[in-house]
Amino acid sequence: MLSVKGFTLSSTDKTLIRDLSFDIADGQVLSIMGPSGIGKSSLLHFLSGTLSHSLTATGEAFLNDDALHTKPTEARKVGLLQQMPLLFPHMSIIENLLFAIPADVTKETRRELIRNALEKLGMSDKANAMPKELSGGQQARVALLRTLLAKPDYLLLDEPFSKLDPALRRDVRAFVLAEIRQANIPALLVTHDSEDAKAMAGKCLEIDAAK
Amino acid sequence: MPLKHTQWITALIAVLLTLPVIIGLIGTLLPAFQFFPPLGEYQFSTAPWRNVFAQGEFYSSLKLTLITGIGGPLLSLWLALSLLAWGYERPFFRKIETLLSPILAVPHAAIAIGLLFLLSPSGWLVRIFSPWLTGFDRPPNWITVQDPFGLSLIFALIIKEMPYLLFVMLAAMKSIKARENIQACQALGYSRFTLWRKVLIPQLYPIIRLPIFIVVAFSLTVVDLALVIGPNTPSTLAVTLYRWFNDPDLSMRFMASAGATFLMVTIVLVLGGWEIAHRAFSAFTRCERSDGKRKGITDILLGAGVVFGLVTLLNAFAALALLPIWSLAKRWRFPDALPSTWTWDNIERATPLLIELTSNTLLIAFSATLIACAASLFMLETKRQSMAKSNKASQQHAFDWLIYVPILLPQIGFLFGLHVLLIYLNLNGSICAIIALHLMYVLPYVYLTLKGPYLAYNENYLLQANRLNNRPWRHYFIIKIAMLKPALFTAFAMGFSVSIAQYLPTLIAGEGRHSTLTTEAIAQAASGDRKQVGSMALLQALFPVIVFWLAQIIPTRWTKWRLAMKNFFQKG
Incomplete structure (x- = not known):
């Protein structure tokens, strides 16, 4: 379970978010909606430990009662999915996926994991393709599976569907939700599209400009 | 690059960039006023200037x-x-x-x-x-x-x-x-x-x-x-x-030192005059621009x-x-x-000489350019980090103007002064000294070629890689550097061609003991053996062209070749 308590975000001249608290159970997706510039992405940066120096955040974050906010980003085991799929353009699909698997996994297990991943993607024939040969929807799915293969403890989604064709979005959303449930980790989605929030079948928090 | 202490690295590189130039300038300025301890002259005097103006x-x-x-x-x-x-x-x-x-x-x-x-x-x-x-x-x-x-x-x-x-x-x-x-x-x-x-x-x-x-x-x-x-x-x-x-x-x-000082003053005056002429010209043509005539x-x-x-x-x-x-x-x-x-006789006859010249040339060019590439990456990474910290897109960094100093100053103005330092360090005539002097000219071009693409790189790729599994140094090379391959290869080719062309730095640092294609071609250009000079100049022209050509074709095919090789070994 991922818990945030009393999160407050301020820039140099004003407070953006005040006293935000929530819990997300394993396998559940919490959606956070709000206008742009309100500090939604900064909440994700706070949780992943990469908040920009120009902003100050207070509050606590816990993963199964283990404090997150005191750890450096590399010790947090966080998965982050952004608008851009960020597949490494100089590596084939299979290399991109293998990249994420922790080094201590044995060779057979690695092969097994990759075969499963490619099957789920329906792309067993494209293992050696380059990222630019895939469609936007396929890239988004590969990016999600790559993130999950790294076995993160929690997942942060920063408008991962906004660059996709509207027709593709429904499929990709369903794919993402199914994978999160199977991985059974808490996930936080930040979006400005209420369809995204609905499709995630979880709670939805709307934040307005702090007074 | 997960660098620490970037401020110290910046200061160190800035010193390394400027120190040789400053020492070289001092080594030219002091003799211009008759002060030159190696020749036993400890008295300042304007005699060198009077001599120059009397010639x-x-x-x-x-x-x-x-x-x-x-x-x-x-x-x-x-x-x-x-x-x-x-x-x-x-x-x-x-x-x-x-x-x-x-x-x-x-x-x-x-x-x-x-x-x-x-x-x-x-x-x-x-x-x-x-x-x-x-x-x-x-x-x-x-x-x-x-x-x-x-x-x-x-x-x-x-x-x-x-x-x-x-x-x-x-x-x-x-x-x-x-x-x-x-x-x-x-x-x-x-x-x-x-x-x-x-x-x-x-x-x-x-x-x-x-x-x-x-x-x-x-x-x-x-x-x-x-x-x-x-x-x-x-x-x-x-x-x-x-x-x-x-x-x-x-x-x-x-x-000569007084003359070199005079030449540097001349450059400043000419550039000043050039700028004034440009302003006068544009003021003069200003009203013509809006007179409405289409031709x-x-x-x-x-x-x-x-x-x-x-x-x-x-x-x-x-x-x-x-x-x-x-x-x-x-x-x-x-x-x-x-x-x-x-x-083919001309080339065959010259082969032993050409091989020696070519291996000297390539050794110097490859060493200087590789060092310049590494130094440029260090400098750009420190610049990027300081930019990220200050959150300003167009922050002027010390490197951005320091890097122009060796290109703008005349070689004749400070290389002879620097030679005195090499003698003190007992480095004169060594191939290391040649590489070091080449580096002074190669580094600015490599840095300037690499700067745009390096700073435009989308750092999110690297961040994502480190989130997936945290190995910052390894990922810096296999993700960031690998993605910047085209720019790196071009920068390398640029630096390589600059090194091949160097004449004075090679001669002064090498004291004529290590000839390259360039120094030998120039030395013999006047001698009249066109067949031999032609071969040297041809090789001298050929290497940069080949390296530029390779820099164009290798990065675009690299991944394809790498995957093909991997598949071959997995099957075989």
């Missing part, structure tokens, strides 16, 4: 330097602007653009030697018109190359500088929204040359001011080109100083520039084409346009 040769050399050093860049600028105005965004111009890069890559000594073969009285130009038009069956008694007015030197300078300026201008066109400007003016009925004159050139000039200044400083102080194709007795000031510095009579050094008589100026520009390019390629012809010629009597018999 008649000094004044005639200075005159030549001013003629060639101002004339070359001015004509280059005119021709480059004309060609750009004529061809920009036209389909056939793309082909001319691709022709520029070999000329940019080839060391200027090789081009100068090619020009010698082309323009001398027994050169190819006279040959193709003889005897049917000129009636000559032996070379005429003209002075064409190394003429006393420096015209052939100006021509050689134009051949080297016009393509460079054109290249710089093409890169700058995007930032002034040239296409939109052209369309707007054409809709108003302005002719092509007029709209360039009135609208685009005034916007373009401020952006390319620094490259123009580099070209002017280079023209005023170039030694190797002037040695090959420039006038002698009197020669340009830089060559005269070079002779004085190398005089067996060590007391000539004082006069103008001065358009002819640009039209003529196009013709001369194309002729110049043609000459450059003819000059390069003559290098292999001479190195393969067996019998080539005067009026024949081509050799009557061909042979």
